[in-house]
Amino acid sequence: MSRYDDQPRVRRNEWGALEVPEVGGWEPTLSVSVVIPAYDAARLLPIVLAGLAAQSYPAHLLEVVVADDGPGILALPEVRPERTRIVRVDQGWGRANACHQAALVAEGEVLHWLDADMLAERTEVEAQLRWHHLSDHAVVLGDKWFVDPTPALDRTPDDVVAAVAADEVGSWWGHDERTPHTWVEEIYGRTDDLREAGWYALRTHTGACASVRRDTYLDAGGMDTTLRLGEDISLGARLAEAGAFFVPDREAVSWHLGPTHVMGRREQVNAYNDPFLADSSPVLRAKRSPGRTYSVPYLDVVLDARGHEAGDVIASVRAVLASTLHDLRVTVLGDFAHLSEERMSVLDDPHVATRIIRQTFVGDPRVRLLDDLPAGRSDTPFRLTLPGPRFAPRSQALEALLLHLEHTHDGARVITHDDGTRSVLARTAASSRARRVAGPGEDLDAVVAQIAGVAEIAGRAAGFVRSPEAAPMTYPVTGGRPIDAAAAWSRIDDQLGKRGYAPREPVDE
Numbered sequence: 001m002s003r004y005d006d007q008p009r010v011r012r013n014e015w016g017a018l019e020v021p022e023v024g025g026w027e028p029t030l031s032v033s034v035v036i037p038a039y040d041a042a043r044l045l046p047i048v049l050a051g052l053a054a055q056s057y058p059a060h061l062l063e064v065v066v067a068d069d070g071p072g073i074l075a076l077p078e079v080r081p082e083r084t085r086i087v088r089v090d091q092g093w094g095r096a097n098a099c100h101q102a103a104l105v106a107e108g109e110v111l112h113w114l115d116a117d118m119l120a121e122r123t124e125v126e127a128q129l130r131w132h133h134l135s136d137h138a139v140v141l142g143d144k145w146f147v148d149p150t151p152a153l154d155r156t157p158d159d160v161v162a163a164v165a166a167d168e169v170g171s172w173w174g175h176d177e178r179t180p181h182t183w184v185e186e187i188y189g190r191t192d193d194l195r196e197a198g199w200y201a202l203r204t205h206t207g208a209c210a211s212v213r214r215d216t217y218l219d220a221g222g223m224d225t226t227l228r229l230g231e232d233i234s235l236g237a238r239l240a241e242a243g244a245f246f247v248p249d250r251e252a253v254s255w256h257l258g259p260t261h262v263m264g265r266r267e268q269v270n271a272y273n274d275p276f277l278a279d280s281s282p283v284l285r286a287k288r289s290p291g292r293t294y295s296v297p298y299l300d301v302v303l304d305a306r307g308h309e310a311g312d313v314i315a316s317v318r319a320v321l322a323s324t325l326h327d328l329r330v331t332v333l334g335d336f337a338h339l340s341e342e343r344m345s346v347l348d349d350p351h352v353a354t355r356i357i358r359q360t361f362v363g364d365p366r367v368r369l370l371d372d373l374p375a376g377r378s379d380t381p382f383r384l385t386l387p388g389p390r391f392a393p394r395s396q397a398l399e400a401l402l403l404h405l406e407h408t409h410d411g412a413r414v415i416t417h418d419d420g421t422r423s424v425l426a427r428t429a430a431s432s433r434a435r436r437v438a439g440p441g442e443d444l445d446a447v448v449a450q451i452a453g454v455a456e457i458a459g460r461a462a463g464f465v466r467s468p469e470a471a472p473m474t475y476p477v478t479g480g481r482p483i484d485a486a487a488a489w490s491r492i493d494d495q496l497g498k499r500g501y502a503p504r505e506p507v508d509e
Contacts, residue, residue, distance in 0.1 A: 007437040008135050011451050012409050013194055013201040015138075015247045020130040023123045023251055024056065030133055031061045032125060033108030033214070034081075037098035039069040041116035044257055047152045048116055049080040050160035051169075051254075057125040059083070065106050066116075067098035079157035096223040096231035099207070103217060112211040118144065119152055119255040120209070122164050127252035128211045137216055137436055139236070139244045142209030142252040146179040147172075149257035169255065179259075181206065193248050198409035199429050201246035202283070205236025209254045216242060224280060230273035237281040241381065243433030282327070283381045291326050293365060299328040299402065300380040302373065303389060306334055310353040312389040314360050315467040319392035321366060322472035325399040329380070330367045332357060337371050377435075378428045387421035392470040397463025401425055411452025412445075417459040427452065473499055 008018055034052060038045060045066070052064055063083040068074040070093070076084060087105055089098050103111050110132045112125060124142060131138040151172035152160065163169050184204050191197035194204065210232070220242035224234045236246070278287035282298040301320050305313045317330050334354045349355060361367040382402060386392075393401075401413055402425070411430030415423040430452035431444070438447045448454055464470075476495035483491070493503050 007137075009437050009447075009451050010135070010245045010433075012198045012453075013196075013245050015245055016192075016195045018131075018134060020134055023127050023130070026130065026133075028058055028061055028126070028129055028133065030110055030129060031063070031108040032057065032110040032112050032129055032211070033102075033106035034062065034064045034112045034114050034125065035099055035102045035106060036064065036066045036114050036116050037069060037095045037102070038066050038074055038116045039095070039098070040071060042072075042074060043153075044117045044149065045074070046077040046079065046157050047119055047149075047155075047160055047257065048114070049077060049084065050157040051119045051121075051164045052081050052084075052114075052125075053079055054122055054161045054164035055081070055120065055125045056123045057129060061108075062125065063106070063108055065102045067102040069093060069095075069098040077157060079161060092225055094225070094228045094231075095207075096227050096234075097225040099231075100223045100225050103214065103222065106214060109214055110211055111214050111217055113207045113209065114254070115208040115256075117149070117257045118209055119160070119169065119257055120164075121169060121253040121255075122167055124209070124252045124254050127249050131247050131249070132211065132213055135245075136213050137242070137244045137433065138212075139205065139239050139246045140211045140252065141204060141206070141246060141248045142211075142254055143248065143250045144181060144209055144254050144256050145173075146181070146256045146259055146263070147177060152255075152257055170253075173255075188248060193250075194246055197246075199240060199427065200283075202236035202240040202244075203233065204248070205232055205239070205246060207232030207235065208256060208260075209252065212239060212244070216244060220244070227276055227280075229269060230277050233273075233284070234277060234281055237283045240283065240429050241377065241432060243429060243436045245433075288327060294327065297327055297329040297366070297380050299325065299382045299384060299398065300331055300378055301328060301384045301386065301398075302331045302333065303386045304333040305354070305357055305389070308353075308389050310356040310360075312467060313353075313357050315471045316386065316389035316392045317361065317367065318472060319394075319467055319470035320398070321364070322395055323393065323398045324396050325402065328366065328398065330361075331373065332361065332367060332369050333372065334358075334369065335371060336369050377432050378426075381428050382425060383428065384423060384425045386423050387417070389467055390419065390421070391417050391423070391459055391464045392467040394463040394465060394470050395472070401457075401462060408453065408455075410455060411448045412454045413462075414454065414456045415459050415462045415464055416456055417464065423459075423464065 059082055062081060064081050066086045067089055068086050069089045074086060076086060087102050089101055099113060110129060112128060128140040131140045187204050194201040220238040223231050227234055274287045277284050279295050282296050303316060320330050334357060336358055338351055339355055358369055405413055405427060411427045413425040430448050433451055434444050434447040438444055
């Protein structure tokens with residue numbers, strides 16, 4: 001059921017189909033909290049607040065929450081928006097932590113992140129808020145330019161207010177004195193301002209001047225407060241999984257007073273960020289390595305074991321675990337809570353199949369054994385739901401299917417099996433958005449097809465076969481009498497050759 005009436009249905013990230021009013025030609029109703037994370041911000045904060053004091057957005061709908069992250073005690077300057085307050089960050093540290101603490105106490109229906117070195121043009125807030133009046137799951141990205149802060153610092157806060165009100169701030173810097181956000185603009189250029197970026201528009205979510213509905217932010221889990229850098233990309237990933245789409249608004253202009261540390265130390269910043277983002281944000285797949293296991297997997301494969309023979313379930317799960325896509329988890333559902341350690345005839349235990357399944361996989365970190373799936377959306381970017389253990393994927397099938405979804409930007413793939421059953425591979429972001437916009441009683445599968453695209457594929461064509469056919473080979477046989485070194489290598493080449501390994505390079509003994 002939709003959370004707000006009349007939600008527009010954005011297909012993938014094709015935000016251009018939406019129509020927003022012209023700046024200055026509409027009547028805002030939503031309240032907004034401009035959240036400013038402030039660390040060592042006394043030098044530039046007066047300029048930032050002066051710019052906000054001249055915003056075209058109605059003053060009674062706009063509050064500013066400054067999250068004071070130290071190192072000293074920050075004081076508010078005299079020139080500032082009427083509803084401005086400071087929140088002291090008393091636990092934790094870092095931009096993500098400061099933003100999140102401010103978001104929790106913010107009163108606005110919309111959160112507008114604005115760094116403490118960003119001078120906003122007069123209509124910046126208004127331009128962003130247009131989209132939030134239209135959709136509850138839009139994420140708006142402001143348009144920023146990096147400039148020398150000297151012209152702003154040479155003026156008084158009253159001068160800044162006057163310049164912003166008169167739309168004269170841009171005249172402080174010549175064309176050659178402005179630097180765009182280069183890597184972001186490169187992505188915009190390749191994807192028609194993110195219209196063709198699909199579900200990976202999230203990659204350009206930089207938090208210096210972005211906005212989101214507060215309830216959508218909280219539904220996505222908020223910022224990862226353990227991160228010290230890269231929290232904006234991480235939040236973008238969380239918002240995407242919650243169903244958000246991303247709009248770069250060229251009219252929401254602000255001036256970044258000075259460079260970022262990424263601009264001067266990009267290699268070092270990426271080297272630091274990548275392991276954190278790789279572990280927690282599986283949708284940022286390029287940062288991950290094959291053969292690795294991460295805290296949050298890329299794919300969750302769900303199989304309900306109830307009513308099936310233990311051997312069939314085990315064969316199906318073994319096949320999935322042998323996939324060339326190692327970055328996955330198998331969730332086996334069963335009546336595991338019913339198992340007890342009371343004395344019984346073990347072979348006559350009514351739950352013997354469940355007990356065998358549990359003991360087979362209890363020590364495998366890529367298998368979880370649950371009675372029921374957790375409520376809410378999947379914690380992985382993709383989920384494959386199997387109809388039972390009868391069919392399973394060959395080793396490369398899952399990797400190929402996921403690549404096909406990624407390349408096409410579709411929201412789901414339906415695999416039809418010979419017995420009429422279906423496996424469904426679903427993109428979490430698409431499913432989340434479908435739940436946001438669907439009406440009461442509306443078929444969610446039909447909504448996913450509308451906003452993302454769904455295709456069917458025959459099981460055999462998708463690489464699904466009977467589970468015993470897909471089950472991996474067992475380990476090579478050992479034991480017996482000893483043999484000499486040359487004979488041992490010959491046997492190894494034969495044993496591993498049956499498993500698809502290339503013969504060993506000959507070496508001089």
